Amino acid sequence: MGEAPAFLVDDLQNEPLNGFELKNGTCKTITTIGNKMYVIGGADDGTLSIEVQIFDRSLGEWIHPTVHGTKPLSSKGHSAVFLNDRILILKKGAKSDDQIWFLEVDTQYVRQQQKQLGTEVVAWSKGVIGNAEKPVVISGPSGVGKGTLISMLMKEFPSMFGFSVSHTTRAPRGMEKDGVHYHFTEKSVMEKEIKDGKFLEFASVHGNLYGTSVEAVEVVADAGKRCILDIDVQGARSVRSSSLEAVFIFVCPPSMEELEKRLRDRGTETEEQILKRLRNAAAEIEQGKSSNIFDFILYNDNLEECYEKLKKLLGLGGCVAATPKSAALGEFNLPLDHSVSKIDDKIIINCISSGLEKESKNLIMLDVSALKGGAPGRTRGLDFQAIGSFSDGLIGMERLS
Numbered sequence: 001m002g003e004a005p006a007f008l009v010d011d012l013q014n015e016p017l018n019g020f021e022l023k024n025g026t027c028k029t030i031t032t033i034g035n036k037m038y039v040i041g042g043a044d045d046g047t048l049s050i051e052v053q054i055f056d057r058s059l060g061e062w063i064h065p066t067v068h069g070t071k072p073l074s075s076k077g078h079s080a081v082f083l084n085d086r087i088l089i090l091k092k093g094a095k096s097d098d099q100i101w102f103l104e105v106d107t108q109y110v111r112q113q114q115k116q117l118g119t120e121v122v123a124w125s126k127g128v129i130g131n132a133e134k135p136v137v138i139s140g141p142s143g144v145g146k147g148t149l150i151s152m153l154m155k156e157f158p159s160m161f162g163f164s165v166s167h168t169t170r171a172p173r174g175m176e177k178d179g180v181h182y183h184f185t186e187k188s189v190m191e192k193e194i195k196d197g198k199f200l201e202f203a204s205v206h207g208n209l210y211g212t213s214v215e216a217v218e219v220v221a222d223a224g225k226r227c228i229l230d231i232d233v234q235g236a237r238s239v240r241s242s243s244l245e246a247v248f249i250f251v252c253p254p255s256m257e258e259l260e261k262r263l264r265d266r267g268t269e270t271e272e273q274i275l276k277r278l279r280n281a282a283a284e285i286e287q288g289k290s291s292n293i294f295d296f297i298l299y300n301d302n303l304e305e306c307y308e309k310l311k312k313l314l315g316l317g318g319c320v321a322a323t324p325k326s327a328a329l330g331e332f333n334l335p336l337d338h339s340v341s342k343i344d345d346k347i348i349i350n351c352i353s354s355g356l357e358k359e360s361k362n363l364i365m366l367d368v369s370a371l372k373g374g375a376p377g378r379t380r381g382l383d384f385q386a387i388g389s390f391s392d393g394l395i396g397m398e399r400l401s
């Protein structure tokens with residue numbers, strides 16, 4: 001039987017939402033959910049990320065959970081607030097793009113992973129202010145022109161779209177660069193990373209392993225861009241049933257003869273590979289047209305016409321769409337000195353700053369009522385508003401963005 005550490009009893013009397021400092025200088029919070037106490041805070045073993053331990057009060061035992069997602073780097077302190085199925089972590093003194101995190105403890109993704117792995121699972125997800133545009137999943141048989149259409153989109157809108165760089169076990173083609181077109185990977189390495197939960201989806205396609213890592217999607221979201229995934233139908237199906245909300249587009253060839261011509265003219269595959277890809281194409285087209293995976297089907301006969309249709313369904317017809325909201329917002333840094341409380345779906349952050357004349361306190365409201373997404377990816381839909389100041393009396397609502 002394990003023993004609850006001495007700090008739990010005393011420090012729970014303090015403000016667990018806002019954390020407490022231990023004798024060794026590290027800061028931890030404790031969030032109690034049923035019989036489980038989630039102890040979240042800088043590790044004593046010198047690692048740089050925020051660590052998670054769970055104490056099961058009914059068993060009197062420590063549980064070491066499997067931790068999915070990129071762990072946040074530890075900070076000078078943090079606050080923790082429980083929200084139904086996840087714990088909101090606000091890092092003190094962190095930069096605007098690193099201050100809001102979620103530790104998911106009972107979301108659909110966490111429950112799925114627990115079932116699959118048979119262990120206790122928690123998952124980190126970074127919070128994003130505003131609603132970034134949904135990622136775009138583009139599927140279709142090999143040679144139909146997915147890559148060509150995506151290149152045209154990225155060339156015309158370089159600051160709007162970012163490509164999700166997949167992993168593959170196939171060999172690079174002549175001009176392909178590692179880390180740009182694909183992460184070219186050994187099969188054993190990729191299999192281990194799949195087992196470790198690093199992939200949003202993966203599939204065996206035309207005899208090789210392909211997959212989208214969670215990081216590949218997050219890198220694009222972090223750059224404030226809309227993510228484009230070029231993946232096969234099996235991968236699209238996996239993403240559809242994941243928590244990643246996306247727009248799903250299937251690209252169809254005008255005919256099998258034309259598809260074969262394009263594949264042969266591209267000249268990147270051996271005869272054997274071309275035949276394999278053509279055999280698979282018939283089943284992919286059948287699934288693409290008949291399944292409920294895809295929101296849109298595009299016929300790529302005339303390239304320019306098809307590209308115009310693609311732009312139109314992405315809201316780019318005629319005028320340039322606005323920059324994704326997440327890129328423009330979130331330029332507000334939470335100060336080191338703040339405390340946190342929760343009223344319904346609103347988190348009230350009391351920022352305390354000592355001015356020369358008098359101490360002023362600013363109240364910020366973080367609205368978590370419209371959260372979207374989550375692990376394995378970012379949590380979107382957060383909104384900050386300034387709601388008042390103790391020193392000057394309450395001021396009117398004011399958006400910080």
Ligand SMILES: Nc1ncnc2c1ncn2[C@@H]1O[C@H](COP(=O)(O)OP(=O)(O)OP(=O)(O)O)[C@@H](O)[C@H]1O
Nearest residue numbers: 141142143144145146147148262266300301302303
């Ligand atoms: N509408 C079109 N008409 C004629 N040729 C086209 C058209 N669209 C693309 N192509 C050509 O077809 C070939 C295959 O296109 P592309 O490489 O973009 O296909 P893909 O769907 O990305 O294939 P893969 O899944 O194998 O990566 C390329 O040589 C491209 O230039």
Ligand SMILES: Nc1nc2c(ncn2[C@@H]2O[C@H](COP(=O)(O)O)[C@@H](O)[C@H]2O)c(=O)[nH]1
Nearest residue numbers: 142166202203205210211212230231232235
């Ligand atoms: N399920 C996934 N499929 C992927 C991914 N990346 C690419 N693909 C698909 O593989 C085929 C073949 O691609 P090629 O570059 O070898 O011609 C094509 O249909 C791609 O859409 C992925 O990460 N997951």
